[in-house]
Amino acid sequence: MLADVERSAREPEEFGWFVFELDGEPAGCVSFRRSSEKNRIAEAGRFVVAPRFRGRRVGVEAARLFQRHVLRELGFHRIEVQVYGFNARAVAHAERAGYVREGVKRRAYLKGGVWQDAVLFALLEEDLDG
Secondary structure, three states: HHHHHHHHHHHOEEEEEEEEOOOOEEEEEEEEEEEEEEOEEEEEEEEOOHHHHHOOOOOHHHHHHHHHHHHHHHOEEEEEEEEEEEOHHHHHHHHHOOOOOEEEEEEEEOOOOOOEEEEEEEEEEEEOOO
């Protein structure tokens, strides 16, 4: 993780880690990496909310702040997110955060010896509310 943080400092438009806080305490994190320079696409991932902050919409608010930063301040055109199809909590979070479901990547990832689907989501600036 330290290498990722150092890379984020060296290449802030290419790769980034964001830690979000609530009442001065770290509440979670999210990362992004540029997946297409030409098309200004960022891939978001590693979204985590600390257990004690779950259930209070902290993750949704953090995701929306992250989206605005990546699209408006960093100038990306599109954010893409992939979550395991079996992860109902992650799918619900992506939908609550405003990501638009675009499809399913069938049997895309091998996890625990079983092929799993990935649900594909994306967000464009015009999808942002407010």
